[in-house]
Amino acid sequence: MSRAIALLRRDLARLLLGGRGGGALLPVLFFLCVAMLYPFAVGPDAPLLAKTGGGVIWVAALLAAILPLDRLVEPDIEQGLFDQWALRGISEELVIAVRVLAHWISFGPPLMLAALPAAALLGLDGRALRIVEIGLLAGTPGLAALGVTVAALTAGLRGGAALGGLLVIPMAVPVLIFGAGSLGTGGTSGLALTAAASLVLLAIAPFAGGAAVRAARG
Amino acid sequence: MQAPSITVTDLACRRGDRVLFAGLSFALAAGAALQVVGTNGIGKSSLLRIVAGLAPAFAGTVAVAGGVGLLDERPALDPALPLGRALAFWDALDGAGDMQLQRLGLAGLLDVPVRYLSTGQKKRAALARLLGQRAPVWLLDEPLNGLDGHAAALAEALTAEHCAAGGIAVIASHQPFRLPALATLALAEHAA
Numbered sequence: 001m002s003r004a005i006a007l008l009r010r011d012l013a014r015l016l017l018g019g020r021g022g023g024a025l026l027p028v029l030f031f032l033c034v035a036m037l038y039p040f041a042v043g044p045d046a047p048l049l050a051k052t053g054g055g056v057i058w059v060a061a062l063l064a065a066i067l068p069l070d071r072l073v074e075p076d077i078e079q080g081l082f083d084q085w086a087l088r089g090i091s092e093e094l095v096i097a098v099r100v101l102a103h104w105i106s107f108g109p110p111l112m113l114a115a116l117p118a119a120a121l122l123g124l125d126g127r128a129l130r131i132v133e134i135g136l137l138a139g140t141p142g143l144a145a146l147g148v149t150v151a152a153l154t155a156g157l158r159g160g161a162a163l164g165g166l167l168v169i170p171m172a173v174p175v176l177i178f179g180a181g182s183l184g185t186g187g188t189s190g191l192a193l194t195a196a197a198s199l200v201l202l203a204i205a206p207f208a209g210g211a212a213v214r215a216a217r218g
Numbered sequence: 219m220q221a222p223s224i225t226v227t228d229l230a231c232r233r234g235d236r237v238l239f240a241g242l243s244f245a246l247a248a249g250a251a252l253q254v255v256g257t258n259g260i261g262k263s264s265l266l267r268i269v270a271g272l273a274p275a276f277a278g279t280v281a282v283a284g285g286v287g288l289l290d291e292r293p294a295l296d297p298a299l300p301l302g303r304a305l306a307f308w309d310a311l312d313g314a315g316d317m318q319l320q321r322l323g324l325a326g327l328l329d330v331p332v333r334y335l336s337t338g339q340k341k342r343a344a345l346a347r348l349l350g351q352r353a354p355v356w357l358l359d360e361p362l363n364g365l366d367g368h369a370a371a372l373a374e375a376l377t378a379e380h381c382a383a384g385g386i387a388v389i390a391s392h393q394p395f396r397l398p399a400l401a402t403l404a405l406a407e408h409a410a
Contacts, residue, residue, distance in 0.1 A: 006310040014296070080292030083272050087286050088311060088351070217272060 003090055004098055011102030015068065024106040027064035028114045034060035035118035046123050053122030054132050054183040060118070061111050061136060062172050065143040069168070070161035072103060072151035073213065082213055092210035096148060100205050104144035112136050128183055134191055135179040142175045142198030143168075145205035152209035156216050175201075221248040222284030222354035222386050224269060229278035230410070231264045237276065237410040238264060244403060248354075251377065251387040251397050256405035262390035263290070265405070266357045269388065284386070287353030289361055293344040295332045301343055302328030308347050315350035322346050322372065337364035345373060356380055356387040362395065371396075 016024050038056045039049055073096075076082055085095055112133055119129045150167045154160035174197040182190025223246060230240035238261035246252055254262045267273040269280055270288050295304035301324065305317060319325045322342045327335065335343065341364050348356065356377065362370045374396050377387050381397070389395050 003311055006307065009310075010296075010307050014298075078292070079297070080290060080294040083270075083288065083290075083292075084294045084308075084347075086272060087270060087288055087353075090311075 004094060007090075007095060007098045008102055011099055012105060014071075015102050015106040024110050027067045027107050028110045030067055031060045031064040031111055031114050032118060034063065035121050039121060050123045050125065050128070053119065053124045054128050055180045056122060057115055057118055057124075057132050058135070058139075058176055058180040061115075061140070062143065062169070062176055064111060065107060065140070065147055065172075066165045066168055068103070068107070069147055069151045069154075069164040072099060072148050073209070074151065074155040074160065077155050077213065077216055082217070092213040093206040096152060096209035096213070097206040099209075100141075100145045100148045100202065103148055104141050108136070108140035108144060111140060127186070131183050131186065131191070135182055135194055138191055138195035139175045139179040139198055142194075142201040143172060145198070145201040146171055146175075149201075149205045149209045149212070152212035152216075155213070171201075220283055221384065223247050223282070224355065224386060224388070225279075225281045226269065227279045227281075229265075229268065229280060230276040231261050231268060231273075232276035233261070233264060239405055239408040240277065240410040242278070242405075242408045246386050246388070248384045248386065249381050250401065251381050251389070251399065252401045252403055253395050253397075254388065254390040254403045254405060255392060257392070260405045260409060262392075262405060263359050266290075266359050266388060266390050270357055282355060284354035285351070286355045286357060287348045287351045288357045288359070289344050289348050290359040291363065293332070293340045294347065295340070295343055297333035298331060300329050300331055301335065304332050305343065305346060305350070309350055312351045315352040317346040317350040318376075319346055323369070338366055338369055341365055342369055345376065349376070354385045356385060358387060358389045358391070360391050360393075361389060362391060362393050 035057060042048060082092065082095065086092070115132055115136060119132065124132065146168055150164045154164040154167065157163060175194055178190050178193040178197060182194065225245045227243050229242040231238045244252065254265060256262055264273060266288070268275050269282060270286050271282070295301070296307070309317070319328070322345060324342055324346055327339060332340065332343070358377070361373050365373060377389070378397055381387055
């Protein structure tokens with residue numbers, strides 16, 4: 001347990017506070033930029049913005065989740081940390097599970113906070129904002145799990161970061177459909193399905209990611 | 219603590235579609251040191267990784283008793299972090315082993331980010347990480363690379379102390395490594 005905490009502390013220091021990667025700030029700024037550009041692109045049509053804004057927030061959140069992919073797993077493989085962990089009997093599954101948690105903490109809650117100004121920019125009403133926030137709470141853990149899994153799969157490949165982005169997008173479609181779709185129906189069933197898709201991704205991530213790290217070791 | 223040992227039986231290693239060596243057997247008991255010698259690409263590093271359990275053996279078996287510490291060309295320290303914090307992470311995982319920072323000449327470098335350290339300084343930092351791990355089995359892959367004469371002698375002295383305290387050391391290096399009672403394994407004799 002103390003080992004998991006040591007791993008989590010290191011992951012948070014790297015992902016949340018950042019160093020050279022910009023930490024949690026870069027995805028959030030990217031997210032806000034998309035939310036800011038959208039009204040410029042479609043024009044100041046308030047009803048249209050309010051109707052489509054929730055979906056734009058979801059697309060922006062998905063794209064923002066892709067940004068840190070290349071520093072999620074690859075640096076630790078390159079610098080031999082996974083080998084050192086394996087020698088100490090720390091399984092790849094544990095490392096990946098901890099990393100999913102750290103990745104979510106570093107982009108999930110910040111995005112939910114940034115969704116407040118984004119919703120104001122897009123003119124969303126209180127009801128839509130509430131559904132977006134609950135949807136992000138349900139969906140971002142799945143996006144975090146997916147991001148870490150794909151980062152582990154593409155670690156060490158040439159152009160792995162770009163390939164990772166391309167792989168994440170189709171697999172994130174269920175989360176996006178249910179999350180953004182619940183805005184249209186307003187019901188809780190869409191949010192429940194978002195959470196369900198998230199849970200599936202969370203359950204798979206440690207095993208798929210762990211196997212990918214071991215396979216990369218060759 | 220159980221006495222450490224390494225038993226390698228009829229081991230073969232394959233990289234890609236090439237068998238690097240085959241029919242390799244040796245046994246090491248507590249206090250033993252073995253230097254694996256051979257030309258570049260003959261499979262010295264591969265042998266260490268198989269013994270460490272990080273790579274699969276193509277044939278044969280490896281049995282290792284005791285925790286394994288690996289020192290290779292990657293220091294496994296976060297490049298962006300100051301050396302002190304990068305080492306503190308391993309300290310938190312391994313428990314309070316003595317990293318002998320003073321002796322390794324690292325005490326004055328703890329504030330320096332790892333990426334600014336020279337090759338030799340990184341190697342010394344990796345040695346500190348290895349010491350802190352307190353593993354009875356040391357696998358050293360080219361441990362003298364990048365070290366100056368003084369630091370190389372220090373690495374040899376640390377390895378000698380490790381073996382004198384009942385540890386095992388396997389050194390893969392093409393450079394001479396001065397150690398009392400050092401056995402030598404020439405991989406070329408087992409090349410397939």
